Amino acid sequence: MDADILFAGGVVVTMDARRQIVRDGAVAVRDGRIVAVGKLEDVRAHWSAREVRDCGGCVVMPGLVNTHTHLPMSLLRGLVDDLRLDVWLYGYMLPVEREFTDERFCRVGTLLSCAELIRSGVTCLADMYYYEDTVAETVAQVGLRGVCAETIMKIPTPDAESYDESLDYAQRFVEKWQHHPLITPAFGPHSIYLCTPEILHATSMLGLKYDVPQLIHIAETDLEVRELVEKLGEPPVVWMQKQGLLVGKMLVAHGVHLTDAEMRLLAERHIGVAHNPTSNLKLASGIARVMALRGSGVNVGLGTDGCASNNDLDMFEEMRLAALLPKGVSGDPTALPARVAVEMATLEGARTLYLDGEIGSLEPGKWADIIVVNLDTVHETPKFALSDNNVYSQLVYAAKSADVRDVAVAGRFLMRDRELLTIDVPAVQSDAEAMASRIDRFLAAREENLVDKIVGIGGVEQQETFEVQVKVRLPDERALRHLLGHKDVNVIRESVRRQYDTYFLFDDPDKGHVRYREDNVIQPDGSLVPRYGLTLRGPTVERVYENSVILSRSRFSAVADRSLRFYREYFQPDRIKEVNKERRRWRVQYKGVDFEVNADRLFRPAYDDLFLEIKSRTWSAKDALAKAGLIGEMLEIMGVSSEQIVRKEYVDF
Numbered sequence: 252m253d254a255d256i257l258f259a260g261g262v263v264v265t266m267d268a269r270r271q272i273v274r275d276g277a278v279a280v281r282d283g284r285i286v287a288v289g290k291l292e293d294v295r296a297h298w299s300a301r302e303v304r305d306c307g308g309c310v311v312m313p314g315l316v317n318t319h320t321h322l323p324m325s326l327l328r329g330l331v332d333d334l335r336l337d338v339w340l341y342g343y344m345l346p347v348e349r350e351f352t353d354e355r356f357c358r359v360g361t362l363l364s365c366a367e368l369i370r371s372g373v374t375c376l377a378d379m380y381y382y383e384d385t386v387a388e389t390v391a392q393v394g395l396r397g398v399c400a401e402t403i404m405k406i407p408t409p410d411a412e413s414y415d416e417s418l419d420y421a422q423r424f425v426e427k428w429q430h431h432p433l434i435t436p437a438f439g440p441h442s443i444y445l446c447t448p449e450i451l452h453a454t455s456m457l458g459l460k461y462d463v464p465q466l467i468h469i470a471e472t473d474l475e476v477r478e479l480v481e482k483l484g485e486p487p488v489v490w491m492q493k494q495g496l497l498v499g500k501m502l503v504a505h506g507v508h509l510t511d512a513e514m515r516l517l518a519e520r521h522i523g524v525a526h527n528p529t530s531n532l533k534l535a536s537g538i539a540r541v542m543a544l545r546g547s548g549v550n551v552g553l554g555t556d557g558c559a560s561n562n563d564l565d566m567f568e569e570m571r572l573a574a575l576l577p578k579g580v581s582g583d584p585t586a587l588p589a590r591v592a593v594e595m596a597t598l599e600g601a602r603t604l605y606l607d608g609e610i611g612s613l614e615p616g617k618w619a620d621i622i623v624v625n626l627d628t629v630h631e632t633p634k635f636a637l638s639d640n641n642v643y644s645q646l647v648y649a650a651k652s653a654d655v656r657d658v659a660v661a662g663r664f665l666m667r668d669r670e671l672l673t674i675d676v677p678a679v680q681s682d683a684e685a686m687a688s689r690i691d692r693f694l695a696a697r698e699e700n701l702v703d704k705i706v707g708i709g710g711v712e713q714q715e716t717f718e719v720q721v722k723v724r725l726p727d728e729r730a731l732r733h734l735l736g737h738k739d740v741n742v743i744r745e746s747v748r749r750q751y752d753t754y755f756l757f758d759d760p761d762k763g764h765v766r767y768r769e770d771n772v773i774q775p776d777g778s779l780v781p782r783y784g785l786t787l788r789g790p791t792v793e794r795v796y797e798n799s800v801i802l803s804r805s806r807f808s809a810v811a812d813r814s815l816r817f818y819r820e821y822f823q824p825d826r827i828k829e830v831n832k833e834r835r836r837w838r839v840q841y842k843g844v845d846f847e848v849n850a851d852r853l854f855r856p857a858y859d860d861l862f863l864e865i866k867s868r869t870w871s872a873k874d875a876l877a878k879a880g881l882i883g884e885m886l887e888i889m890g891v892s893s894e895q896i897v898r899k900e901y902v903d904f
């Protein structure tokens with residue numbers, strides 16, 4: 252019978268149900284599918300091929316399946332490293348993506364990633380990104396197989412202003428690609444923390460409707476899980492089960508911090524996990540309990556994650572780490588043998604993508620997604636044939652991705668003798684370098700300017716403040732009580748609060764400073780209601796009056812919804828200073844004009860004296876002058892002398 256290609260000779264690693272390894276083997280391919288696998292002489296006896304590919308000295312095996320990546324992010328490779336996940340994600344990746352991610356970015360980044368994937372033996376990938384239509388088009392054109400998911404989140408993304416727009420995009424995308432031979436379209440709700448329950452319900456309904464997978468990040472970091480447990484009252488996967496969200500086809504990326512109960516739920520629902528050892532190590536997310544996952548019956552595939560957190564797409568490295576980490580963690584060298592690592596990188600990975608009926612092993616009827624790995628290298632010498640395990644050991648512990656010689660998907664060669672046949676590599680490299688220099692310039696400018704930096708993380712409001720203010724130092728409260736009891740002073744509202752301020756200071760005075768404030772308002776019943784705010788203050792312009800000053804300055808303020816640690820690592824101040832105080836605050840009217848009176852007791856730095864601030868917003872020089880006059884009168888009521896006036900801010904004490 253006629254075949255198109257015959258992979259002839261070498262060791263055929265089939266990954267079939269019996270995990271057969273055939274020495275002096277052969278694989279025959281016709282119309283993109285495998286038609287025969289066996290001993291070379293047997294296959295030859297039945298099949299004659301147009302092309303015979305000599306694989307002597309090589310391993311012929313199923314192409315590797317990368318179950319989790321973000322292809323266009325190869326353009327951000329090496330941009331910022333050695334940061335914590337939240338600083339890395341919210342401080343850098345999301346702002347840069349908002350600025351640069353468009354169709355061209357996705358096309359160039361996808362081409363660059365595909366070139367790297369093919370060169371390291373990957374034939375199938377699972378991607379989650381934006382402009383997924385462009386990603387899918389590029390993957391298909393290059394000839395790789397892909398599960399491509401459009402990312403959906405509750406915050407604006409580069410390709411959608413709101414989540415309903417992203418859902419619309421995703422739905423149109425899925426309809427367009429539904430029956431493509433290489434592409435499986437999918438929905439990509441980013442994660443529980445970046446989605447709302449409505450989004451998660453919508454994507455599960457759509458996933459069921461179109462019978463396509465949903466890819467989602469779950470339990471990547473301990474912090475994420477702790478915050479979710481606090482919010483949802485239970486571990487994320489348990490919550491999803493109760494919400495009816497564990498339906499249809501799904502793949503969980505990471506799963507580093509899953510509980511045993513969550514693992515059992517995933518196993519029951521046949522939902523797999525994409526294990527990304529390098530990315531989890533690099534972002535210090537932890538080490539997924541792969542032995543426990545597989546032990547509870549969860550299929551575990553391997554992934555590289557995006558290039559910005561890896562920083563390469565080398566599946567041979569992931570195989571090796573997947574085999575080594577469980578040994579190091581458990582102290583048991585028999586944990587996760589090499590054969591299992593190869594399974595995870597091929598058949599089991601295909602199973603997590605619901606594609607194991609089509610790919611993942613070399614068996615007649617499956618697509619001819621085949622790679623040839625050259626073992627005729629110094630680092631693969633010598634070779635033993637004691638048992639089948641010798642071959643797996645070679646592949647996992649010694650082989651390098653650069654040993655991959657040929658790659659074919661559905662019988663089409665994408666690489667032959669390490670030469671890429673479907674990608675113009677020099678052109679892609681030069682496009683990528685051009686893109687990188689634009690990103691470099693953008694970030695360099697932003698790092699210089701605190702305003703851009705604070706705006707970069709979102710949720711910021713700008714306010715110009717123009718206020719008249721005086722601060723005086725009092726030995727006790729007598730003067731204060733005298734003022735508040737005065738017939739011309741009308742107290743409208745009062746509150747007591749404990750304020751913990753952390754100032755981020757910079758050597759360059761033009762930069763201004765950033766204040767992180769924990770403001771605890773003390774309720775009548777004595778309980779505290781904390782609020783967290785972030786304020787960037789630009790340099791202040793002062794005009795000094797007889798008793799008071801007018802301050803005008805630009806302020807940017809935002810609710811501080813991330814930790815103090817996040818902001819410290821993100822802003823990287825030259826110095827940090829803390830000011831803690833108890834503030835009693837009165838809103839008063841003096842002769843019908845609004846003022847704020849603050850009586851502050853500083854306990855860090857500690858002072859015995861009381862500090863009193865009187866201030867009022869103003870809008871014109873004339874109004875400011877009038878208010879400065881009224882402040883002067885109030886100082887007189889209190890009997891304050893000019894030596895008691897303090898012209899410094901607390902942060903400068």
Ligand SMILES: [Zn+2]
Pocket residue numbers: 319320321468504556557
């Ligand atoms: Zn990811």
